[in-house]
Amino acid sequence: MTQALNWRKSTFSGGAEGNACVEIANQRSRVAVRDSKDPAHGSLTFPSRAFSTFIKTLKADTSHTAF
16 A cells, blocks of 8 residues: 655745745655656655755755755
8 A cells, every 4th residue: 555645845935936846755764755846757765864964965055046
């Protein structure tokens, strides 16, 4: 049986389109990521620890302008 995922968007996904971002869903030991513009197309999953490290690195990196 497949578990239904609770998908959510970033709070930074506002703006004109509002859906031009990714959505994530927490699973037991993984994080699923999908394109919010085409959610039926599939998703990628990553180990929770690796995804957490990725997000922390993005938040700490001040050289980007997207955040």
